[in-house]
Amino acid sequence: MDVYEITDKNLPIVELYDEFVQIKNSGKFDNWVVDSKSNICINTTVDSDPNDVGLGSQSLDYDWANSSTDDQGNLHLPKRTPPLLEKDFTVLCNQFRNTNFENVYNCLRDEYSIGRVRIMQSAPKTCLSWHYDTSHRIHYPMKTQTGCFMVFENNHYHLEKNTWYYTNTDKHHTAINSSFEIRYHLVVSVL
Numbered sequence: 001m002d003v004y005e006i007t008d009k010n011l012p013i014v015e016l017y018d019e020f021v022q023i024k025n026s027g028k029f030d031n032w033v034v035d036s037k038s039n040i041c042i043n044t045t046v047d048s049d050p051n052d053v054g055l056g057s058q059s060l061d062y063d064w065a066n067s068s069t070d071d072q073g074n075l076h077l078p079k080r081t082p083p084l085l086e087k088d089f090t091v092l093c094n095q096f097r098n099t100n101f102e103n104v105y106n107c108l109r110d111e112y113s114i115g116r117v118r119i120m121q122s123a124p125k126t127c128l129s130w131h132y133d134t135s136h137r138i139h140y141p142m143k144t145q146t147g148c149f150m151v152f153e154n155n156h157y158h159l160e161k162n163t164w165y166y167t168n169t170d171k172h173h174t175a176i177n178s179s180f181e182i183r184y185h186l187v188v189s190v191l
Contacts, residue, residue: 002152002171006138006164009111013162014100017142017184020119028095029053040119042096042105045088053093056116060084086115086135086189104140108188112138115189122148122177122185133169138188140164147179159185166190 023029029040041056048055058064062077069075092105108114115135119142122128139150141159149158152173159165167173177183 001168002155002173003139003150003157003159003165003167006166009164011107011111011140011164012100012104013164014104015162016100016104016140016186019100020142020184023095023099039121041089042093042101042117042119043089044091044093045084046091048091050091050094053095056084056089057118060086060116087191089116089189104186108138112188113191114138115191117186117188120185120187122175122183124177124180124182127176128174130172130174132172133189135170136190137167137169138164138190139167140186140188142184142186143181144183144185145179145181148175148177148183150175 038054039057040053042053044050044052044055061079061083063080064077067075067077092102096102096105105117108117139159141148141161141163144159144161146158149156150167150173151157152168152171156176175183
């Protein structure tokens with residue numbers, strides 16, 4: 001099964017979207033640009049800045065901060081040396097302390113061995129590349145609407161708001177937002 005609802009774990013059902021908007025509007029993300037294309041990593045590594053919500057927000061293997069585009073429009077993406085590791089993301093970023101996110105993070109750690117925990121934004125009328133991940137993911141849709149779904153091979157799924165889902169993302173898949181609003185999921189890497 002590609003996606004299934006998690007009902008056998010002690011994971012809280014809470015309204016995270018409104019709290020995320022409050023944190024974002026408070027200016028607590030410092031100079032990290034929070035727009036419809038950016039992701040927020042709510043945890044970081046022991047040896048990193050505890051306010052760095054950007055460190056784990058993208059690929060662990062590629063250095064998006066130093067990417068470039070040539071005259072023909074081709075993207076050049078250097079590899080990180082050494083790459084970051086999921087298992088090293090063990091510290092909750094300061095912006096999420098004393099919030100519902102901290103409670104959710106602690107409950108997830110009690111139930112699973114986890115790596116990065118990200119708020120992934122999907123801009124309107126966009127689609128991710130066809131890809132697979134090296135581990136499974138847990139999804140908690142914080143804000144979603146009609147036209148937002150995940151596709152695994154030939155199957156598509158609309159994940160309902162404030163519901164926990166386990167996804168087998170080691171299969172080829174994509175996420176599509178064909179709506180006119182941003183979609184937000186809390187996405188957890190399972191080790």
